[in-house]
Amino acid sequence: MRAVAVPAAGVAVAAFAVLGLALWFGGGTPRPPIEGLPAPDVVTMVGLPVARVLHDACAAATVGTLLAALLGPEEDAARIARPAWRWAVGWAASAALVEVLTLSDFLAMSVPDTLRSGVMPTFVLHIPQGQAFTVVGVLALAIALGVVAPLRVRSRAVLAGLTGLAVVAVLPPAYVGHSASATDHNLAVSSLMLHIGAVTLWVGGLYGVAVRLRGPVLAVRRFSALALWCFAAAGFSGLVNAWIRLGDPGRLLDSRYGLLVLAKIAALGALGWFGWRHRRATIAVLERGGGSRPFLRLAAGEIGVMAATLGLAVALSRTAPPQGEGGLAHQHELLGYVVAPLTSGRLLTVVRPDPIALFAVGGALAAYLVAAWRSGGPWPAGRTLAWAAGSLVLLYALVGGVAxxxxxxxxxxxxxxxxxGTAAPALLALGAPISLRLGAVPGPLSHPAAALVCYALPYPLLYLTGLFDLAQSSLAVRLAVLAVLVTTGTLFFAVALGVDPLPRAIRVAVRIRMLLGAAAVQVWVALLLLTGPPQGWGWYAVLALPWAPDRDADQRLGALLGPGISLSAIVLVLALLAGRSRAARRRLADPRFG
Structure with missing residues (x-):
């Protein structure tokens, strides 16, 4: 017990010491109230940042415990994941505490007076700051119930689902705070979401591997690869977010906010050094059978630096960035960025960078190239070109003019x-990513009917349920919908094309019927948009862009353009499949192959 308690106490001291120092430096510590003006009491001023540190720590520990169970032996998954329910309950409780203290801070009232004011239900249900932490609390409790449910964690699929849900649950606070009012709202929010997700996986994962698993070599090797990606994502997104909030790099040195950003960059560099040492030394010791003590010793120091960095991050969120020029006055209030009148040329030249999309597509391309290089033999150039072409099409769809x-x-x-949803996934599937072990088609989804349903289902959900309006108005929902389209589209074409090995054999005739079914889905979408009700009427009316095209005519154009692009891609895949089938029959008929 002492072996765990002493390092845990040191980690807590590091986190709260850095939090207090950074709050003092950034001006977030309690100040004497101005006579005649209301002000929150010391309990709120001190308690809110402390509650945020506890909230972030519980979130990281929940994610890390679940991730450790995912990285460890499958037969021990349920035992390893079991403590996650305690962390998840603490996560939900700290989210509720943050809500109460945040409202107390808003109202400049003590906590008892805040609770008696009757404002809490409105804050929780209707104010963005309250809504964000309400969602966090609900998801955290759902994770706790998922872990302690009678079925428990009996498969990696269930465990992966709980881990994914935990990562999603850390993201809602990205919509509140400084990023929500930054000069480029969408870019700031997207970069912060990527930053929070990467840091939580990194910090939590190290906790899980070091404390819950105690450093087995296979789990450490797996986590080391994940940690490298998290380090890159955290550094990239952090720099993007700092650039948005500061604008001018010179403000790094002439503002306290900028100096705290420099301190966070230094902390990231220190954590990068820890990762380098793990790769150079401790993992090698593990692989030689030298025991886990060197790894655990270095990991303890790394966790301490991570805890201090969490305290610094909370203090930074309580520090006002320097006032910049521009802001929302120079951009569309609802879109969150500058939008010029649409022309065909701008569709090709305008770039709308999104850190999540850039990192995801760039990371997938890098992972493919590395896997092809390590494949142990000459990898077909055509497959590499197909994956690269699919990545470029997807990149344009996510950050180009159409985005x-x-x-x-x-x-x-x-x-x-x-x-x-169609063109890029078809090219990606031609790259044979499963053969490079970049993924796998789950057995149930490798059935042709299941793959077709996965491809078709997003479209009626999007256009018949009201999801379209939500996706247009919310960056997070839009990114989630696009992620589903890319995933289901790639899965469908992986099954339909059969370039990769699958759990079951599928005849060419069945594959052709699958593609014809996908074509029928796109025809249905076109007819729905041509003859059905207008999509997003309320959203476009609220946008009120002076240069906006006629809505009915534009929807008719979209009905031809979107399904037309999809049908063209499907027809090309059909032609490719038919050509491969004819070539296979000729080879079978050739006496030399008899």
Whole structure:
């Protein structure tokens, strides 16, 4: 017990000491109230940042415990994951505490007076800051129930689902705070979401591997690869977010906010050194059978630096960035960025960078190239070109002109979703990623009917349930919908093309019927958009762009453009499949192959 308690106490001291020092430096510590003006009491001023540190620590420990169970032996998964329910309950409780203290801070009232004011239900249900932590609390409790449910964690699929849900649950606070009012709202929020997700996986994962697993070599090797990606994502997104909030790099040195950002960059560099030492020394000791003590010793120091960095991050969120020029006055209030009148040329030249999309597509391309290089033999150049082409198409769909105008113009939206959901996945599937062990098609989803349903289902959900309006107005929902389209589209074409080995054999005739079914789905989408009700009427009315095209005509254009792009891609895949089938029959008929 002492072996765990002493390091844990040191970690807590590091986190709260850095928190207090950074709050003092950034001006977040309690100050004497101004006579005649209301002010929150010392309990709120001190308690709110402390509660945020506890909240972030519980979130990281929940994610890390679940991740440790995922990385460890499958037969021990349930035992390893079991403590996650305690962390998840603490996560939910700390989220509720943050809500109470945040409202107390808003109202400049003591906590008892805040609770008696009757404002709490409104804050929790209708104010963004309250809504964010309400969602966090609900998801954290759902994770706790998932862990202690009678079925427990009996498969990696269930465990992966709980881990994914835990990562999603850390993201809602990215919509509140400084990023929500930054000069480029969407870019700031997207970079912060990537930053929070990467840091939580990194910090929590190290806790899980070091404390819950005690450093087995296979789990450490797996986590080391994940940690490298998390380090890159955290550094990239952190720099993007700092650039948005500061604007001018010179403000790094002439503002306290900038100096705290420099301190956080230094902490990231220190953590990078820890990772380098693990790769150079401790993992090698583990692989030689030298025991886990060197790894655990270095990991303890790394966790201490991570805890201090969490305290610094909370203090930074309580420090006002320097006032910049511009802001929302120079951009559309609802879109969150500058949007010029649409022209065909701008669809090709405008770039709307999104850190999550850039990192995801760039990371997938890098992982593919590395896997092809390590494949042990000459990897077909055509497959590499197909994956690269699919990555470029997907990158344009996510950060190019159709991404910039998609939330504002229906025809651009239709083109974006067709490229992301059909054209890019078809090319990615031709790259044979499963053969490179970059993924796998689950057995149940390898059935042709199941794969077709996965491909088809997002479209009626998008256009018949009201999800379209939500996706157009919310960056997070839009990114989630696009991620589903890319995933289901790639899975469908992986099954339909059969370039990769699958759990079951599928005849060419069945594959052709699958593609014809996908074509029928796109025809249905076109007819729905041509003859059905207008999509997003309320959203486009609220946007009120002076240069917006006629809504009915634009929806008709989108009905032809989006399904037209998808049908073109499907026809090309059909032609490719038919050509491969004819070539196979000729080879069978050739006496030399008899």
């Amino acid at each position: 910039a105008y998609g939330p504002a113009v229906f025809s651009a939206h239709a083109a974006q979703y067709a490229l992301a």
